[in-house]
Amino acid sequence: MKIVSVVFAVVLGTIVGVLVTPFLAEQGVLPSFISLTTGQQDSKNSEPEPLYWVAPMDSNYRRDKPGKSPMGMDLIPVYAQEGGSDSSPGTVSISPEVINNLGVRLGFAEMRILESRIETVGYVQYNEDALIHIHPRIQGWIEKLYVTAEGDPVKKGQPLYDIYSQELINAQEELLLALNQQSIRLRQAAMRKLRLLHVPEKSIQRLLRTRKVAENITFYAPQSGVLDNLSIREGFFVKPETTLMSIGALDEVWVEAEVFEKQAGLARIGADVTMTLDYFPGQSWQGKVDYIYPSLDAMTRTLKVRVRFDNKQHLLKPNMFASVVIHASDNKQHLMIPREAVIRTQDQDRVVLALGDGKFKSIEVTLGQSDQMYVEVLDGLEEGETVVTSAQFLLDSESSKSSDFKRMEARTEEKGAPDNGGPQSSWVEAKIESIESMDGMGAMVGATHQPIDEWGWPEMYMDFPVAESVDVAALTVGMVLHIQITKYPNHKFEISDVHIPDDAMMKGMQPDMSPMTEEVDHSGHDMSSEGM
Structure with missing residues (x-):
C-alpha cells in the first residue's frame, strides 16, 4: 500500500506543477535561472532560419545544410524575403559579411561623354590633289627616256623624255618665219602656239637665240615626287590621249579607312584619328577625318573615310597597310554605366540595382551606344543610381526567379x-x-x-x-x-x-x-x- 501511495503522490504533484507553473511565472515567483533559460530559448527561436544554402558561383547547387561547394567555397545561406513597403518581387537581401565574401563591387549611372572608337584598317594612297598625269599635246615618237622605273624619285625641272614630232617642227618654223618677216603679231602668235603645246621655255629661248629648229624636244618634270604609272619606253609612238606617266607628291598622303556599316553613323568630318603601322612599331600618326565618301562598297558593306597625314619625312608610302582608330566622340553628355555591369541575355539586357541595406534587384534596361569602358542607358536607370559591377550574376540568378524586372516605383507613377x-x-x-x-x-x-x-x-x-x-x-x-x-x-x-x-x-x-x-x-x- 505504501508503494501505491507514493506513486499516487508523484503523479498528483506533476499535475499540480503543470497547472500552477504558468501562473507562478506570471507573478515572478519562479527562480531567476528558469526565467533566464526561457528568455534565451525565445531569443534563439526568433532568429530566422535559412531556407537553403547555395554555392557562390552556381545558384543551381543547393543544399539543406551548411557545407562546401564543388569548388571548395563555403555555401551561402538564403533566407525568406520579408515583406514591406521597400520590397518588390525579385528583391534579394544579403548580409554585409556575405557581400564582402562575394566581392561585390558597385558602380554608378552617371552623365559622361561617349568616347566612341572605330577601330579599322586603311591603306596609304597618294594625295590626289597633288597627283599629276603627264600627256603629250602632240603625236610623235619617244626618242629618249630619262626615267626608267616606277617608284623612282624625280625633282622638279628634271628631264623626263625627248620626243620627235612633225607638229613641233612646224611650230618652230612658224616662229622663225615670223622673225624673218619682223612681224610682231606673227611672232607673238607663233610663241603662244609653242607654249600651248607645252614646249619648255628654255627650248623657245634657244630657238630665238640660235634660229635653228630642234628635231627632238626635251620635256621636264613639272613637280617633285615619285614616278608612278610609267607606261612608255623608248621608241613608243604616242598620241595626246596616251598617259605617259604620273608623278605623285609624298609630302602629304591620304589614308582611306573602311568603316563597317553599323558604325558608319559614328564617323564625322573633323574627328581625330590615330594611325599605327607594323612597319614602324611604337610610332603613331595623328590626323583628322577629311572626307566621308557618299556610298558604301556593295561587296564589303563598308564606308570609305579619307584622312590626311603629314609626311615630310616620306616614311609613309602608297599601298602601305595601316591600323586606324577614329575617335568618334560627339562631345554630348549621355547616361552611362560600366560595361561589366550589364547582363546580356537572348531576350533582354538587365542590370542588378543596389537598393541599399543589403538589398538588390534585377531590372531590365535599354542600351544604346558603347565605348571601351561604358555603355549608354536609354531607359531603365536614372542618374546617380547604383548598379553591381562584380558578382552580379549570382544576385541576378536569385532575383530573376521571382523578379518582374520593373522598378520598385514605376517611372510613370513618378x-x-x-x-x-x-x-x-x-x-x-x-x-x-x-x-x-x-x-x-x-x-x-x-x-x-x-x-x-x-x-x-x-x-x-x-x-x-x-x-x-x-x-x-x-x-x-x-x-x-x-x-x-x-x-x-x-x-x-x-x-x-x-x-x-x-x-x-x-x-x-x-x-x-x-x-x-x-x-x-x-x-x-x-x-x-x-x-x-
Whole structure:
C-alpha cells in the first residue's frame, strides 16, 4: 500500500506543477535561472532560419545544410524575403559579411561623354590633289627616256623624255618665219602656239637665240615626287590621249579607312584619328577625318573615310597597310554605366540595382551606344543610381526567379501618369531620316524625335515600324512633322498616326527642333493635350 501511495503522490504533484507553473511565472515567483533559460530559448527561436544554402558561383547547387561547394567555397545561406513597403518581387537581401565574401563591387549611372572608337584598317594612297598625269599635246615618237622605273624619285625641272614630232617642227618654223618677216603679231602668235603645246621655255629661248629648229624636244618634270604609272619606253609612238606617266607628291598622303556599316553613323568630318603601322612599331600618326565618301562598297558593306597625314619625312608610302582608330566622340553628355555591369541575355539586357541595406534587384534596361569602358542607358536607370559591377550574376540568378524586372516605383507613377499596363501613346515633333520598305510587311521609318518627358525619353534617333493606317507614301526624307508613338507592354513601339504641317511638304527643309506649340492634328484634336 505504501508503494501505491507514493506513486499516487508523484503523479498528483506533476499535475499540480503543470497547472500552477504558468501562473507562478506570471507573478515572478519562479527562480531567476528558469526565467533566464526561457528568455534565451525565445531569443534563439526568433532568429530566422535559412531556407537553403547555395554555392557562390552556381545558384543551381543547393543544399539543406551548411557545407562546401564543388569548388571548395563555403555555401551561402538564403533566407525568406520579408515583406514591406521597400520590397518588390525579385528583391534579394544579403548580409554585409556575405557581400564582402562575394566581392561585390558597385558602380554608378552617371552623365559622361561617349568616347566612341572605330577601330579599322586603311591603306596609304597618294594625295590626289597633288597627283599629276603627264600627256603629250602632240603625236610623235619617244626618242629618249630619262626615267626608267616606277617608284623612282624625280625633282622638279628634271628631264623626263625627248620626243620627235612633225607638229613641233612646224611650230618652230612658224616662229622663225615670223622673225624673218619682223612681224610682231606673227611672232607673238607663233610663241603662244609653242607654249600651248607645252614646249619648255628654255627650248623657245634657244630657238630665238640660235634660229635653228630642234628635231627632238626635251620635256621636264613639272613637280617633285615619285614616278608612278610609267607606261612608255623608248621608241613608243604616242598620241595626246596616251598617259605617259604620273608623278605623285609624298609630302602629304591620304589614308582611306573602311568603316563597317553599323558604325558608319559614328564617323564625322573633323574627328581625330590615330594611325599605327607594323612597319614602324611604337610610332603613331595623328590626323583628322577629311572626307566621308557618299556610298558604301556593295561587296564589303563598308564606308570609305579619307584622312590626311603629314609626311615630310616620306616614311609613309602608297599601298602601305595601316591600323586606324577614329575617335568618334560627339562631345554630348549621355547616361552611362560600366560595361561589366550589364547582363546580356537572348531576350533582354538587365542590370542588378543596389537598393541599399543589403538589398538588390534585377531590372531590365535599354542600351544604346558603347565605348571601351561604358555603355549608354536609354531607359531603365536614372542618374546617380547604383548598379553591381562584380558578382552580379549570382544576385541576378536569385532575383530573376521571382523578379518582374520593373522598378520598385514605376517611372510613370513618378511623373504622375498611371501605368494601366496597356498601350500608351504620345505625340512628338520629329524629323524623318529614312524610309525603308519591309518586303510586304509594312515600312520602317527612322526618325529623330524631340524629348518625351512623360516617358523619360531624351531627344534621340529611333527606327519605328509604321501602322497600316498611316499613309507612308505621304512621308519624305527630311520632312519635319508630328508623329504619334504608341508603346506596347511587350516593349514594342510603332508610329500609329502622323500630322504633317502644310510647310513640311517641301522635301529637304531644315528642321525646327524648338519645343512644340499647341497644334491641331488632321482629326481636329488638340495635340498639346492628347498624349503630350
